[in-house]
Amino acid sequence: MPSLDQALRAALHNRQDLITELHQQGTDCYRLFHGSQEGAGGLTIDRYGEQLLVQTFHQPLSRDDLLAAHALICSHLNQPLLLVYNDRSQGNSRIDRTDPVYQAEPAALADLVGHEWGLNYRVRGRHAGQDPLLFLDLRNARGWIKAHSAGQSVLNLFAYTCGVGLSAAAGGAREVVNLDFAEGNLAVGRENGALNPQLAPMQFVQSDYFPAIRQLAGLPITARRGHKLPPYPRLEQRQFDLVLLDPPAWAKSAFGTVDLLRDYQSLLKPAILATADNGVLICCNNLAKVAMADWREQVLRCADKLGRPVRDCQVLPPAADFPSHDGQPPLKTLILQF
Known part of the structure; x- marks a missing residue:
């Protein structure tokens, strides 16, 4: 050693x-x-x-x-x-x-400023949360979005501090919607927007994932058994040209449970339905114990069952500063073209 x-x-x-x-x-x-x-x-x-x-x-x-x-x-x-x-x-x-x-x-x-793909980001070594304000292993995905978002409507799900949204705005997106449950995360997203005043303004929606994405997808909203539905923002059913789905490994609310190991489909299905025909869905899974081949098969099968078969599926690996000896990095990213 x-x-x-x-x-x-x-x-x-x-x-x-x-x-x-x-x-x-x-x-x-x-x-x-x-x-x-x-x-x-x-x-x-x-x-x-x-x-x-x-x-x-x-x-x-x-x-x-x-x-x-x-x-x-x-x-x-x-x-x-x-x-x-x-x-x-x-x-x-x-x-x-x-x-x-x-x-x-x-x-x-x-409060400091870091830079990625020519954009300014808020940097804090300590803040109310535990994780850094910018997840570095998603840099290649943000770069891909910056290069492919011109003229597109973009939905950034589990937006955290809205780096994906900022990249889309920098790429010339005509509309960027960032959705996250935590107002503190969106507040940093607003800071990131203010640090890049040359970009068009983004939209910010504070909401639990399940009621927001199910409204966009035209699906009914249900509560977990034994829970009363709390208030949530009302959204119109619609689709986006480019959707980013990067959920945490696990989270629970009155509306449902985020569980990347046992139930990725409940997250994926409405995200697919909120993606336009000929649109792109970029989906991520950060669980090391989930193999890329198994997860990819699961994702494609879910799309087929919805009658939205994937025309092209591209694997986007993290950059070389996140090496993986076995070629199976914890963060797995798929670019799905419908």
Whole structure:
């Protein structure tokens, strides 16, 4: 087993061409060390603009190892980066905010700006949630959408901080609708929009996924057994030219349960119905235990049952800063052309 220093040096060497390419395309947000595949399980090191975000999920780093990794990366990139260390080895991957190993400087925790595909994104090393404000493994999908959204109506489901919507707006979409249950996520999406004032305004819908997508798809809304339907925004039935479906692994509400392992179809079916004829649905599954071949078959079978057979199905892998030794990365993305 190589030392962390050796593993990190190898990872930086392997990324050199990619980092050059990313900088040329206007991107300074990327993964520098993917520990599960590069020799240190449970450790990730990501760059977000001026910030270096180090996270541990299995056990904390020592202060010496943390500072040595920071110094090595700054030297390799020939740029000082503000260090934030989030130890998430406690229960439910929650950040240990007591910072027993390292306390970030105030400048590192201030509101910063990172860049991807030439767009500006809000960066915060710490915020009310647990995860970073931009998921880096979806960068290739955002790039694809930016390149294929001109003149399209775009629906961004489980929008989080609306990076997909921002990419669509930058690509010339005529309409962008971001849908997410959490107002805090959409608030960051609005910030991202404000950081790119040259783009057309986006729309934001705060709603549980199930009532929103079922209304758009023309399906009835039902509550989980024993639950009364809470209020929800009313939406008209309609279809979009380009739809992005990137759900969390699991979530439960009064309207239903998001469960990527046992019931992806309940998410997928209405998303297909909300996609226009000759439209595109990009769907994601981030469960490592789900094999691409099995999930792809399930997705195509669901479309066939709905009478919406897929004319073309393309696999979109994450970029090279998310290596996978077995060719089965946790994040799986399919581009479905109807």
